[in-house]
Amino acid sequence: MRIRPHPETWLERPPRARVLPQLRPWLTDPGSLTARIRSRCSLFSVEVLAQRLAVPHPDEAALLGLRRGELAWLREVLLAADGVPVVFARSILPRHNVRGAWILFQGLGSRPLGAALFADPRIRRQPLACSCLDRRDARYHRASAAVAPRRLPPALWARRSLFGLRGRTLLVSEVFLPTILELPT
Numbered sequence: 001m002r003i004r005p006h007p008e009t010w011l012e013r014p015p016r017a018r019v020l021p022q023l024r025p026w027l028t029d030p031g032s033l034t035a036r037i038r039s040r041c042s043l044f045s046v047e048v049l050a051q052r053l054a055v056p057h058p059d060e061a062a063l064l065g066l067r068r069g070e071l072a073w074l075r076e077v078l079l080a081a082d083g084v085p086v087v088f089a090r091s092i093l094p095r096h097n098v099r100g101a102w103i104l105f106q107g108l109g110s111r112p113l114g115a116a117l118f119a120d121p122r123i124r125r126q127p128l129a130c131s132c133l134d135r136r137d138a139r140y141h142r143a144s145a146a147v148a149p150r151r152l153p154p155a156l157w158a159r160r161s162l163f164g165l166r167g168r169t170l171l172v173s174e175v176f177l178p179t180i181l182e183l184p185t
């Protein structure tokens with residue numbers, strides 16, 4: 001059975017009553033997540049889990065202006081601090097965006113996407129939104145499978161935003177694993 005993404009609510013700001021204070025800066029910092037993690041560990045690394053054409057989740061397709069079922073480029077990674085996974089990230093790029101796909105797929109490898117995005121002053125990041133993903137959301141299960149056999153809590157906070165460059169759009173979603181709280185805030 002394919003678990004449909006839960007009709008989640010992506011919020012402009014993390015609700016104070018539901019988000020740990022030490023997690024809030026991770027959900028709201030508009031800068032590079034790669035840079036933020038790098039500055040809080042000795043060894044930053046990216047484990048590439050998937051780089052392929054795939055059908056985005058309906059909410060992802062809607063954000064990118066894609067028809068339901070339309071294929072797009074997918075990149076899923078684990079970001080690790082000193083060998084410990086701290087973020088499961090999922091980037092979606094419309095298929096017609098061939099040049100962008102080259103950056104995302106051929107030219108990148110296990111280098112962090114953020115290194116390419118934030119190095120280009122022309123790239124614009126749209127506002128961040130956050131959501132609490134639980135077992136009703138397929139992305140929760142992607143993150144859970146990525147860190148297995150480590151077990152996850154029943155819900156994970158995530159953030160996402162669109163990046164734009166000359167009319168091309170990339171959706172980047174980042175799911176924070178509990179280990180992110182072991183890094184200095």
Ligand SMILES: C=C(O[C@@H]1C=C(C(=O)O)C=C[C@H]1O)C(=O)O
Pocket residue numbers: 031032033034035046075076077079087089090091111112113114115117172173174
């Ligand atoms: C967008 C960034 O790139 C990070 C690295 C990613 C990758 O290598 O696939 C994906 C999402 C981000 O967590 C960033 O550093 O902010």
